[in-house]
Amino acid sequence: MLHIKGMKHTAIISLLLLTGCGKSPEFGEFTPYVDSYVNEASKRGFDLSLSGVTISFGEMPSMAAVGKCLLKDSIRAITLREEWWNTADAEHREVVLYHELGHCVRWLLHRDDVLNIMNTYYLFPSGEYLNNRKHHLNVHFQR
Ligand SMILES: [Zn+2]
Numbered sequence: 001m002l003h004i005k006g007m008k009h010t011a012i013i014s015l016l017l018l019t020g021c022g023k024s025p026e027f028g029e030f031t032p033y034v035d036s037y038v039n040e041a042s043k044r045g046f047d048l049s050l051s052g053v054t055i056s057f058g059e060m061p062s063m064a065a066v067g068k069c070l071l072k073d074s075i076r077a078i079t080l081r082e083e084w085w086n087t088a089d090a091e092h093r094e095v096v097l098y099h100e101l102g103h104c105v106r107w108l109l110h111r112d113d114v115l116n117i118m119n120t121y122y123l124f125p126s127g128e129y130l131n132n133r134k135h136h137l138n139v140h141f142q143r
Contacts, residue, residue: 030055033097037105044141048105055097057082064121067096069103076104091130095122102140116140 027034034050041048058079061068066084070077078100085093098117102108111118115128117140129136
């Protein structure tokens, strides 16, 4: 019973988010990644605000960069390299977008001492992130 009640609760909240005031930012093709990020955060007790967050394609500060986050006043602008995004697989896309959301939504800094979503460089060997996704998300969503 509790389980069913909980599910109903979630359904109602989702419905409110979908219909509420038209305030929710629009993320276009990035929506599935943003939704899953918010969902994974929610499972771990975080109620994330996406107010002011934008995600778009644009120029990068360096040849190696594929994503960046600009935090300034109420601006929380994520920019991704379009040529990279269009050829990246779902695993790379998720890590990079989660990394930038980590900066722009959760104000996280780089963390390079362990294999981590917030590493400055993409260091995951192929498949390592998805195979250990739950662990990496548990680490990412720590208080
Ligand atoms: Zn970064």
